[in-house]
Amino acid sequence: MTLTGARERRVRTGGVELCVAELGDPEQPTVVLVHGYPDSKEVWSEVAGRLAGRFHVVSYDVRGHGRSTAPEPLRGGFTLEKLTDDFLAVVDTVSPDRPVHLVGHDWGSVQSWEFVTVKRTEGRIASFTSMSGPSLDHFGHWIKQRVSRPTPRRVGQLLGQGAKSWYVYLLHTPVLPELAWRGPLGRRWPGILRRMEKVPGDDYPTPSLPADAAHGAWLYRDNIRSRLRHPRADARAHAPVQLITPVEDVFLSPRLYDDLERWAPGAIRRTLPAGHWIPRTRPDQLADWITEFVTSVEDERPVPVASGRHADRFGGQLVLVTGAGSGIGRAAACAFGEAGARVVAVDRDTESAVRTAELARLSGARRAWAETADVSDERSMEKLAERVGEAYGVVDVLVNNAGIGLSGSFFATTTDDWREVLDVNLWGVIHGCRLFGRLMAERGQGGHIVNIASAAAYQPSKALPAYSTSKAAVLMLSECLRAELAGQGIGVSAVCPGFVHTNITSTARFVGVDAAEEQRRRGRATRWYGLRGYPPEKVAAAILRAVVRDQAVVHITPEARGARLLSRFAPGALRAIARLDPPL
Structure with a gap:
């Protein structure tokens, strides 16, 4: 089985024949x-x-591996020195006159660290993107440092990585790994990858897997012990480095890269909420980051990496925020922009959406666009999903923020009032989750949905029956959707703010009173929220944390957390508070 449409050639080196596949225009920069x-x-x-x-x-x-031949004998045939010979033979064949951009995963990254740090490859590598595979020399120094100067934290790191490396010990045992891979493990491996790593079950792995795994055990046997015992002191990269770390990797701890700056000054760091096999589970994000890095190196310009908090997590990701024209929505769009995301600011007010997109760009967004849509209108949202999909791609993070306020007693609230608040606060969230969440699920590369609920979702009030009902529905919808999408790598968070100083108070409707009284209550509510002084930027920061930590429900502000505690441990007290007249 070969890469679709690839041109194949054979390269002979060191007694083996390597199968090399090529795609794209040979006149363009070469990525290996x-x-x-x-x-x-x-x-x-x-x-x-x-x-x-x-x-x-x-x-x-x-x-x-694959359609390349194996060395004879196997023992001693997989040393890093011989793998470096193979690499040079390949690049001298496919790109004899230009340095190549190197990308490695797992043991491909381990050996690529060798390529990018030895003298004989200087000038042949333009850049290196590493994922899920450390340099054995760096790893050896990492271990020595923690053994020679132990602290509780360092000992914990050693023990943690030691537990993650259980498979390395097994691969050093004679014969057993070969028997397992050529027997039951080889047959069950595709199913294991689908269950444990969520790897799509399409054309991978290939039928050569049992033989590949049996031969590849010598990668470990020929290199691990010798390099970890005697790591090179000069293993510094002679090309720019980009490190991509999947934070859910069950085999490697992110702490292995704590000393990266020592070996690769100025290295670019990225993180992904994914397991080990990201070339199969996150190809879109990897392709974007590799393209950005390679293009920057080719153009001899700095890599556009944001410096904001969580930039390693959201850099380059596509984030869509509804209700982005002001308040929490605008603050969230700017916060994701500061983290280097690409931002789509959506609001029914075009001018407000445009202004938010401008602010997101000023905050550091790689790119930001304004889109106009009414979240309560299903057709408007369908058109939005079509435009976004065609112009920008599949959304990585969706923030369903758009909402309106409505205050007044139940009997003063008309059917039309109910329809309006439910159409925006609930149906707007449903439309966003259905349209953009479906695209996330179909892509199969994970994502995250944030639904802005409210402390009113669990804090009853006789003055907010419609608003509280809509937000309680958003909270339950989020919990249900989180359960449904968990197996597809899509997180869902419900964010429940308390009193946050935004313009929702100045636009909220107060039913059952005349226009003058409604205006008075708006002004009073605005003053109360202003005195509370809790800014939307704090909510935005909590939204980013919720995505990074994959939190189910986030209670923001002390009053929101207090109401949540009362709802669980003293519901009677909360019901008594609900009977009080609001200070309006």
Whole structure:
């Protein structure tokens, strides 16, 4: 099985024959993809296809894997020195006159760290993107530092990584790994990847897996012990480095890269909420980051990496915020912009949406766009989803923020009043989740949905029957959707603010009173919220944290947290408070 549409050639080196696949225009910059264990080059098929429109993309089966031949004998045939010989033979064939941009995953990254730090490859590598595979030299120094100067934290890090590396010990045992891979483990591995890593079950892994895994055990046996015991002191990168760390990796701790600046000054760091096999589970994001990094190096300009909090998490991601024209929506759009995201600011007021997009760009957004839509109108939201999908791609983070306020007794609230508040506060969230959430699920690469509810969702009030009902429905919808989408890597968070100083008080409707009294109550509510002084920027920061931590429900402001505690442990007291007249 080969990468679809790839041109194949054979490269002979060191007694083996390597199968090399090429996509794209050879006149463009060359990107070389190096696979890990127990993979073959087909692990890159999704990423390679996305890169081929911009670059000359090359991937090859490492010796003993896929359609490349294995060395004879196996012992001693997989040393880093010989793998470096293979790499140079490949790049001298596919790009003899220009340095290449190197990308490695797992053991492909381990050996690529060797390529980018040894003298004989200087000038042949323009940049290096590493994912899920540390340098063995850096790892050796990391271990020595923690053994020679132990602290409780360092010992904990050693023990934690030691537990994650259980498979390394097994691969050093004689014969057993080969028997397991050629037997039951090889047959069950595709199912294990689907269940544990959510890897799509399409054309991967390939039928060569049992042999690849059996041969690849020598990658560990030929290199691990010798390099960890005697790491090189000069293992510094001679090309720009981009590090992509999947934070849910069950095999490698992110702490392994604590000393990265020592070995790769100025390295660019990215994180993904994903497991180990990100070339299969997150190809869109990887292709975007590789493209951005390679293009910046080729153009000899700084990589556009935001410096805001969580920039390593949201840099380059597509974030859509409804109700972005003011208040919490505008603050959230700017906060994601500061973190380097691409932002779509949506509001029914076009001028307000345009202003928010401008502010998001000033905050640091890679790009920001304004879109006009009425979240209560299903057709308007469908058109929005079509425009966004065609122009910007699939949304990574959706913030359903648009909402309106309505105050007044139940019997003073008309059917039309109920319809209006439910259409915006509830149906607007439903439309967003249905349209953009479906696209996330169909893409199969995860994502996150944030629904802005309210402390009113669990804090009853005789003055807010319609508003509180709409927000309680949003909270329950979020909980139900979170359960449904958990298996698809899509998180759902309900954010429940208390009294936040936004313009919702100046636009809220007060039913059952005349126009003059309504205006008076708006002014009084605005003053009360202003005196409370809780800014929307704090809510925006909590939204970003909720996504990073995949929090189910977030209670913002002390009064929101207090009401939540009362609802659980003293509901009677909360009901007594609900009977009080609001200070209007």
